[in-house]
Structure formats: structure tokens, C-alpha cells
Amino acid sequence: MMSFFSEVYAVAWSDLRFMRHNILQIMVSSLMLPILYLLAFGYGLKAGDVDLFGDGSVMVPYLTFVIPGIIALTSLSSSFNSTATRMNVQRLYYRSFDEMMMCPLSNTAIIIGKTILGMVRALISVTLMFCIGCALEPDFLTWMNPGLFVLSVALCCFLFGLLGETAALMVRSHSGMSLFTSLVITPMTFLCGTFFSVQALPAAFQWILYVFPLTEASLCIRGSALMGVSDAYAFPFWALGVIVAYIVVLFSIDMYLIKNRKV
């Protein structure tokens, strides 16, 4: 067991050194997008109150509604992008991924180790975003359930890191990566309950959105952040279950891809 963790650390170490070299750049680039969304949707749009359950029982101001969505989105973009970009470059351009594959490391350790950079980056971005959120809406601090919030955020960051690996292991070129982003990541960003409540949509469309894990991520993060708004508000444990299921599925896919890796 000890040796498993030391393998994971060995895999993650070079990525963390890379992050240290570029820390400022990384911070700026990973906060830019969520802040823009916050300005555009939170302030620019001037949307009215949001009906949380779709039955008029609990209404919250749009800003309060959208901040947890943006936090979920930050966990996706930060974790996915840093994992996928770094792994893609190491595999296709530097070829240093090959060097690692020639060393006596287990595939499990490689897959988990490679998500660490994305997780750390995403956790930093989410923390900063959360601080901005609390400055704008201090009530989050009284409403939230810290345990469930941290658990949800951590699982989401891990999930999206695994998704980044899937993308990096699947594509054969840089343009393949852009295609993956525009087909999977961008639609998720806008549609998956980040900026509007999925419950407000027609049932058929809802089911499609539940297939994308950012929908469950938004539900969990918003659920844990707005826990105290109403007594009727129950945390969606089923969505957390779906996230765990996705983790298992993506982990298995990554294991398969790394074993049958071409190039």
C-alpha cells in the first residue's frame, strides 16, 4: 500500500513541479473564465429569482443560484483542461509519457497520479471562486454543509481529471483535442444546470442532460451550498452516486486505453 502511494506521488511529482514553474499563469488562466461567466450571467443578464424545485416553494436570487453552478463549472474546466493538456503534450509532443511507461509503475498508479495536477489546480480555483462567491453572498457560509460541499467538489475534480485523461489517451493530435472539447466540454459548460435549473426543462431534454456528469456535479455542489435555504431541501445523494459510478466507468476506460495505447 505504501509503495502504491509512493508510485502515485512519483507520477504526480513532475506535474506538480511543472505547476510550480507556472503558478501565476495557471492561477490567472483558470480564474479568468469563471469570473467572466460570473460577470456575464450573474450581473449582465439581470435574471429574476430562480424557482429551485420548479413548484414555486423555494425562490432564490439568480446570483445565489448561479455561484454554485460556476463553482461546478470551474471544477470541470480547471481539472479537465490541466490534466488533458499536460498529458496530451507529454504523450504526443515531448514523448516523455513513453519514458514513464517504461518504468516499473502500475497502470492504476499512473492513472491516479496523472489526475493529481488537475485536482490540485481545480481545488485552488474552486477555493478562490468560493471566496469570491462568499464575498458576494455571505449567506453561503450559514447555508452550506461543509462536509458534503468538500466531498462533492473533491469527487467532481477527480471525475473531470479522469475525463481529461480519457480525452488525452483517445486523441491522436492537437486538433483531436479541440474536437473533444467542442463536442463534450463546451456543451456541458452551458447546458448542465450551471446557469439554469435543469428541472425547468422538458422531461426528454432533462434526461439527455443527466447523461452528462456536470449536471450531477451542479446538483451536488449547489445542493450542499444551499442546504440551509429551506428545510425541504434534501441533498441529492443519488447524484453523488452517479458521480461515483462515472468515476468507476471512466477509470475502467482509462485502464483500457492505457493498456491498448497506440503510438
Place this chain on the structure above:
Amino acid sequence: MDMQDDCIIDVSGLVKRFGEKSAIDHVDMKVKRGEMYAFLGPNGAGKTTTVRVLSTLTGFDEGTVIIDGHDIVKEPREAKAAIGVIQQHISLDKDLTVWENMMAHAMYQQMPKAERIKKIDQLSEYIGLGDYYNFKVDKLSGGWKKRVAIVCALVHSPKLLFLDEPTVGLDIQARRGLWDLLRKLNNDGMTIFLTTHYIEEAESLCTRVSFIEKGKIIADGTPEDLAHKIGYFTVESFGKDHNTQYAYFQTKAEADEYAKQFDDTMTVTVRRTNLEDAFVEMTGNRIGDNGFMLQKATNPKEAR
């Protein structure tokens, strides 16, 4: 020690296909512990593919590969622990510094911390990289990047070292330095498997050489054995038609006798047969310094 254990590389019936084409075509090969073994062949012969398969980077279609007593499919970890690889193309992490690249390797190999630092310092000093520790790898010239790759491959003192055309792109001093290093490592018991298209490299370094062409091993033995298979002496004659003719003889007397028949218009040399002669004779090809076949030029389409 039984026969099996005597061999650090034991390959039988190895086939690797890319689509229709076999890059490795039914290769059987045994390399004994402590040998310095060269794989000699022209561009596209399958040298890199062989190194990548033996170092577990690429899968293969048929056959078995045993490295240090471990089947690389069934026990990849144990096999990987025994090897160090210097790839043909630089494969360092260009976002990291020289030292970080070395350190990352030592960590992948699960070396204890104190030992990592000591070994990196020791190797870097030997190779002259100490002053470059904090350079981003990207800022080094090609030859210096290669030196970093050499340290990375050696950091865990592997039992078996693969080098894929290690001296391409190195200056003369560095090449000599690397040769000395390889001799020293080999002397200390490391088995060395190198691919090259420089015949003099194989000849001066290696205890055993095999010729590979189009994915097949066509001859194998000590450099002397291979040379002597075609005759100890070579008569090289160069005439007005700008074509060099070669003839091979087992004794000096026979060679001298043959050389007498040429008149003054020809430049005639009698010399000992070398590895290059053997390669030319056995394959009907001549490797130029850059690896191109000079005689009997192959159709590029066919070569792919």
C-alpha cells in the same frame, strides 16, 4: 545457473506488424548477460521498433519476449525494473529543468531519496551536466539533451541498457566519451544492446553484432566472425569506370596473387576484411554514413 538464466534477452518468433507490413519478421535472438550487442541495419530496417517492443512500449503480434527471466507480457513490472532505455528521439519533459527530469526518472524507478540525489550528482558530474541542473531542457542543444537522456536511463543502474542510435547528433568528443562510458558500464557488468547504422561503432564497441534488414536478422556473430565468414583479406580495386570492385580471400597470399593482375590504371588495396565488407557482401547493400543504402538503391515506396 541454467541456460535460460544465462540470457538477459530471449526473444523467439517475434513478429510486429504495422497493417500489412511486418516491421519485425519472425526474429529469434538471445543476448547473454554481460554482452555488448549491436543491431546494425539501414533506415527502416526495424531497429527502433525492436527496441520499443523489447522495452515494453509497443505491443507485438506473435512470439515471446523474456527480459531478465520475465515474460514482458505476463510480468511487465519485473522486466521494466531491469531495463534502462535511451530512445532515438529525445523524449524529455521540456517544461521541466534538467535536474527535475532526472529526478522524475529516479522517482519512477522507486529509488530511495538519498540514493536518488547521490546517483544523479555522480552521473551528472561524469557527463558534465552539473552546471546545467537548473536549465529548462528546452534551452539545451540537441547533444546536451541526449546527455540528459543518458543520465535518466542510467539513474537506477539497470542490468540491461538499450540505446537506439545513441551517438547520432553527438560531437566527436561526446561520442568518444559515450563509448568510454559504455565500455566502463559493460565492464562493471551491465548488458548493453545498441542499435546503430555506424559500422565502426558496432565494430569497435561490441562483442556481438547482428545485421538486420527489412525486419529479419540476416547474420549474427562477433565482428571478427562475421568478417571472416567472407574471407580474412579484401582486395579493393578502383578503376576508370568509377566503380569499386571487391574480392575476398582467406589468405594474404591468395589476395596478393589476385591483386597482381591489375595494371597501373587501377588503384588496388589489399587489406583486412572488416565488418562493413561483411555487411555489403551479405546483404548486397552498402550503408552510407547517414544510413542510406548507396548501392542497389531501394525504391522508397518499397522501403516504407
